[in-house]
Amino acid sequence: MERPSRLPMVIGIVLLVCGWAAIFVAWYQAGHQDLETGQIPYVISGGFGGLGLLLMGMVFVLIDVVRRSEVKLRRSTERLHERMEQVSDAFLIGSGQDSERTVAAPARPMRRRRRVPRE
Secondary structure (H helix, E strand, O other): OOOOOOHHHHHHHHHHHHHHHHHHHHHHHHHOOOOHHHHHHHHHHHHHHHHHHHHHHHHHHHHHHHHHHHHHHHHHHHHHHHHHHHHHHHHHHHOOOOOOOOOOOOOOOOOOOOOOOOO
């Protein structure tokens, strides 16, 4: 199984850095304005834009983490499946049956009890 691409992590880190930089520049520029109305454009463009970049960066980092976890889980499941096949083969050989797998009859479904409404 192939390893997942690390591109989402790289993109996420770049977006996080850009988001923090945008917030810092907006804060710095807004701090050098004498009027409060002159600070609003910096807060809107830099503050909200930086927050958007931070959120997108976290999404990309989360995508990378989920992909890596999925690959680890698949590898672990495949190893478990192989091990379970080895154990079942050992039981079949130990019990004197053929090493060929036999198909068991399907289990009968359990009957459900009918619920009697309480009065």
